[in-house]
Amino acid sequence: MALPPDASWRPSRFTAWGKPREPCCARKNASTGARRHADAAWRTFPHREHAGVERLQRSPWPTWPVSPGRLTPRGAQGAALLGRQDRSYFNKTGVLSPQVCPTPGAVVALASSAPRAIDTAKAWVDAAFPGCGIAVAHPHSDREDALFHPLSNPKADFDGHAAWLEAMRALPQGGMAGLKARHSAEIRLLAAVLGCSLPDCDLAGELASVLEKPHDRPNLTGVFEIGTTASQNLLLEYLEGMSMSEVGWGRASERTIERLLAFHPIEFRYSNRLASVARIAGGPLATLMANTLSSTGANGTITLLAGHDTNIADVASLLALHWKIPSYPRDEVPPASALGFELWADAEGHRFVRAFFRSPTMRGLRNLDATPPRRRYLDIPGCGRAGHVRSCTAEHFLELVRQAVDRP
Template sequence: MKAFRPLLALTLALTPALAHAAPTVERVVMVMRHGVRAPIDGEVPAGTLTAAPWPAWPVAAEQITPHGAQALALRGRADRAWLAARGVLPATGCPAAGSVRVWTNTSQRTIDSGEQFVAGFAPGCGIAIGHRAAGEVDPLFEALRAHTTDFRAADAIASIENFTGGMDRLVAKHAAELRLLDRVLACAQPTCSPGAPPALRPTADGRGVELDGSIRRTSGIAQVLLLEAAEGMPHPGWGRATPTVLARIGRLHTALFDVFTRAPYMAAHQAGPLGRRVLAALTAPDGPALDLLVGHDTNVTALAAALGVDLVSPGYAKNDTAPMGALVMELLRDAAGARFVRLSYRTQTPAELGRLGSRVTTTAMTVPGCARRCPVERFAALLGARLASAIKPAGH
């Protein structure tokens, strides 16, 4: 009996250590917004007044800039180091075949973002960037256009009105930001971006909703000013868009998400296919070490809303989206073999992007109704319950 005492003592000593050992990160799923781009045509609406001309951009509308491409490569390098520190991938050299999967939307800015990210993440390794053919609608990123769910505009509008308190109230809520934006534009008029009264209505085809009014018109202007800072322009907003001002007027951009992606009905339908894709990647028996999905701000905000979390990161208004901002879901396994999901949001401030810095902030998130380390079955149940059901395509 005495011969077994040392072994028994060692076993008892190791048991608490095993119980508190750091979990293994098995794989990571990331949903990322594209990188720094030039403004989209109409993002600053026609008729917007300013005291001075807008700055010129080095590329065509909505395309990734050379500065944005450099920032993406730097971000790829930083994320490779971050994942290596978690034991997900080796720190150097080419990842094993099939261990990294990248899928983007069909827009050129998302494809370019995937390519430039990979150029920094695993240079010279030939990792393929997957996407549908040009002109196709990818339901992962454009669920409403793809008609993947039984979307009903009347139900959407009712949800949006309930979530926001109505369009008049939404405008009143952001009156201070509207006045601040006027001061940045410095047009010497009562309102620099005049427009129609606020109105929310179904699109002509009934597969979406449309918004008129000051929030619709100014949200894009606020985003363009932020992109100037992220592009490294020396005087964003003619020198008046300081980091503090950018974060404040960014609330106008988030107000648009309150309508199009964060209201519960909109989140359920906008995030439906993408959310199911994320759950499939997390619950599959095996899969790539990194599964990267590159889309748009609407994808990140809709998925965050479906998860019931706010997007909070330095330099941005709450629930605004950073260029290259990524929701990160780590699949963990503890010593007993139980699996969990850990959620976070990885971003860089506009100033850090502007100076081509490598500092990335990781903000921890907890899904309501679960712990920080959420059991994978619980995570799947919570997210799945908040996603609109898929419908069969016509002819099936």
């Protein structure tokens, strides 16, 4: 049953926008036909390092206007465009009044300690709420950041060996060799783009493994690490608006990039989408988002959490969320994307939570297209279906998050 068209909502928080991932949250006071956007996560736009790829590529990478890991001027333009588009969405759904600054405290903006995340959040806030003087709060270092970087905290109680064992159990039949065989087509395509060919370069022969870390999440090495790094850089070249003769040295079309981006969700599968990792790494963000949606949460109508793609992947793993956006592989976290939660209330005051993933298409972001980004409502396993507004009550969602975080 659909709610009234004048329903209002608030974004709460999460991750996505550009290269880093920024979370975004919102919440609304329960009122007649009200809807609030509770949690959404951003990914920002940093230029990425080429570690591990240089020895295989045959030509130099293009020149960037900023150092690796920083937000480019064009990335800031993309964040600002999304800020204006999201503000239009808030206005149309009745969350905010058009052409009026929100009341003090109605918008809360938090970012991780990474400069790109802070800059992305500022670009979004300044475009969404021009002249309103909304500040972006952030810690000064990863070690002070228990929200976006909980595994950087030396006090984090994390068993890296248990996470590694879980990752090893998740490998397909044949182990790492089986995983390489399953993705042999992507490996051959990557070699062609890099100009890596026998006898001088053997990408398919690169060793690969799941690297164990004592107090951190495991990560894939070898050809899969190379594939993730290379494909993300190719994507950023394309989104930066570089000439197609520069993108992948003229050997990478949009379709080629989409196929190579399959390496990124593979990385997430063995580093982020592990129960033992998600509970520790995604728990703080998920708890904040759930509390924001509850009656005892933060008072902000909109809460922007600007973090990283890993933040989105961690929360998605914790709650078993999945998505597919046109021009990207399943479960990819593109620049400028967001994972979010909306809180709805009907005329009787009953409250419901909906999860969504929103992202511009690859071409739309490259062209800074004014077309609104794609938005997909998601199933919340154990709570609600994407197409049924009333299937996941706020109380059930809060309990679901608590159980996921407390699960041994």
